[in-house]
Amino acid sequence: MRMRKTTILVITILMGTLGLHAQKCKQPYPVGKHLVNTDEAGNNIAMESYDILTFFDNDPKKGSPDFSSNYEGINYLFSSAENKSKFDDAPTRYLPQYGGFCAVAAYFNKVEELQTYSIYQVVDGKLYFNKNEKAHAVWVKKKPEKIIKRADKNWNCLVVELGLDINEPYVEPASIK
Numbered sequence: 001m002r003m004r005k006t007t008i009l010v011i012t013i014l015m016g017t018l019g020l021h022a023q024k025c026k027q028p029y030p031v032g033k034h035l036v037n038t039d040e041a042g043n044n045i046a047m048e049s050y051d052i053l054t055f056f057d058n059d060p061k062k063g064s065p066d067f068s069s070n071y072e073g074i075n076y077l078f079s080s081a082e083n084k085s086k087f088d089d090a091p092t093r094y095l096p097q098y099g100g101f102c103a104v105a106a107y108f109n110k111v112e113e114l115q116t117y118s119i120y121q122v123v124d125g126k127l128y129f130n131k132n133e134k135a136h137a138v139w140v141k142k143k144p145e146k147i148i149k150r151a152d153k154n155w156n157c158l159v160v161e162l163g164l165d166i167n168e169p170y171v172e173p174a175s176i177k
Contacts, residue, residue, distance in 0.1 A: 032166050034099070034164060045075045046076050050077075051083055052094050054083070055127050056094070056127065062079065071087075072166045095127075096129060098151060099159075100114070103128040103151055104130055104135040105135065114129050119132065119136045121144065
């Protein structure tokens, strides 16, 4: 009888702890925090200098420091003044999902760097990346809708746990190096 009460107490405590964690992560995207794929040199340049708007045209190109914008402490480079202007007018419309990290990793509640920028998809007007061919195979097999649905739920928790304050100099968390 005593062991049963102890087991029930332990389970209740664990459920409460897990419930608080889940509740914290169900909140909307953490205001004032970010988790963005930036250069390792510490210049806070997003997406290895790629012009993120060019992915929407299925013609990825590197951006230029001549056409740069800063959004929430992260520098985005563009290949033209027109793309910079489009971004400046509506930055959240063009930002890659999951900070430009692998969508499949977010599905598995992880953050993983991309090995290539050539494996991407635009789904319902949003930009998603896959780390490599293996991740892309999972994306296709499990279906993008399913990946996105779970990754969206996981992403808030990942930002809460690993994200930095907006405008704080970015240092890549050890867990994603």
